[in-house]
Amino acid sequence: MGQLEDMALLVRIVDAGGIGKAAEQLNMAKSAVSKRLKELENRLGTQLLSRTTRKSALTEAGSLYYQRAITIIDEVAELNALTHGVKKSLSGTLKITMPLSFGLLHLTPVIDEFSQLHPKLKLHIDFVDRHIDLLAEGYELAIRIAELKDSSLQARRLTPIRHVLCASPDFIKKHGSIETLAQLNNLDYLQYGNIGQSHSHLAQSQNAQGKVSLTDAKGKAHTVPLNTIMTANNGDFLKAMAIKGKGVCYLPSFISYQAIQAGQLVPLMSKYQLPIIHAYAVYPQTRFLSERCRLLIDFIAQRFGDKPYWDEY
Template sequence: MGQLEDMALLVRIVDAGGIGKAAEQLNMAKSAVSKRLKELENRLGTQLLSRTTRKSALTEAGALYYQRAISIIDEVAELNAQTHAVKTSLSGTLKITMPLSFGLLHLTPLIDEFSQLHPKLNLQIDFIDRHIDLLAGGYELAIRIAELKDSSLQARRLTPINHVLCASPDYITKHGGIETVAELTQCDFLQYGNLGQNVNAQGKVVLTDSEGTSHTVQLHTVMKANNGDFLKAMAIKGKGVCYLPSFITYQAIQAGQLVPLMSNYQLPTMYAYAVYPQTRFLSERCRSLIDFIAKHFGEHPYWDEY
């Protein structure tokens, strides 16, 4: 192995959080990773990682080497990408994570089309709703629907994510219509468990009226789940009112199984983002997939046409 590969190995160990995790990501034996690290330290004549049975940490020399190694690896990657800028089929491995419902409903056909365009590309996809450490997990890219707070990440906005309050026609008829805040407060609420800024742990929803005044509405939660497709199904069965992204409910609304509520009020908009570590050069395969997704969805995604 050359020195560039050894640099990449050290970076992987640090980013993954240890030799064991790095070995798993690289599909290597832990002993082989330890041996290569020791050979690098012997060649440099200094210890890069202080290792105990429980954890490892960069030494002062190791921290300097790690930072320069990142810079050098990224420069080489950028040089290779620029040299190989001809639009040929992409190759290599792209490990990404995405939300379960959004991924299955709307990203699956795009991933299929993208992989057909680039048959040499190896895609590794984890469907995970929670936010995870990209570097520790060895991910190059994440698709996230959220308010971004992690300053160590770079992000590109892909498409708006609008939410909708809706219920089945039978449920609405049973309640004599649901178009005012007072009527909404009397409804049974089917609450999404992965809570964002617009619905909190007490089952409150923020609505904005035509004059720009915000109303925080307390709802009576009768069912709570961490999967939007399940809550949509319960709403269709008349169990109550759901507050979900339109990318989950749009087909049920088009089919007349669910009816949007509170049409005179505006609900907050979130966004889907492509997220990646800012300490890394963005590979051509990663950049191409991001461009492909953003171009397909745009600022007016098809799931809002109902």
């Protein structure tokens, strides 16, 4: 192995949080990763990582080497991207994470089209709603629906995510018109929730348990209490229960739009504005953005735009 590969190995060990995790990400034996690290240290004549049975930490020399290695690796990657930029087909492997419902419903056809344009590109995709540490788990890119707070990441806004408060025609027939705060107050509610800590876009866009936020035409915010009769951690399930007439449901339009188009669900509180969040492409700010990553982000952004098709109902 050359010195550039050894630099990349050290960076992977540090970013992953240890030799064991780095070995898993590289699909190598832990002993092989340890051996290569030791060979690098012997060649440099200094210890880069202080290792114990429980954790590893950069030494002072290791910290300097790590920071310079990041710069050199990114510069080489940028040079390669510029040199090969004329190529029409991408190659290599792109490891991505994306939310389950949004990914399956809307990113699947986009990824399919992109992969047809770049048949040599290998994609490793995880559909998960939990928050993932990109560096620690070896991901190059994440698609997230949230209001971002992690300053260690760079992000590009892809498309707005609007929400709909809706119910079935049968539910509305039973309870009457639902267009005022008084009419909405304390109706049966299908709540997004999770027993554990949740990073879901639904959970982040709602207020406390059994409450929804709306803004009137004058810009005044209102919080309305509802009677939570069912809680689930999946928006597609909640949509199905709402169609069955179980209660009022608060859903992103990318989940509810087809049911609304088919007349299975009816939007409520049309004179009020619900919170809008966004879908982002997120990647570590300490890394050069690869050409394959940049082109996929551009491709997704162009397909969805500021007025995505799921808001046309």
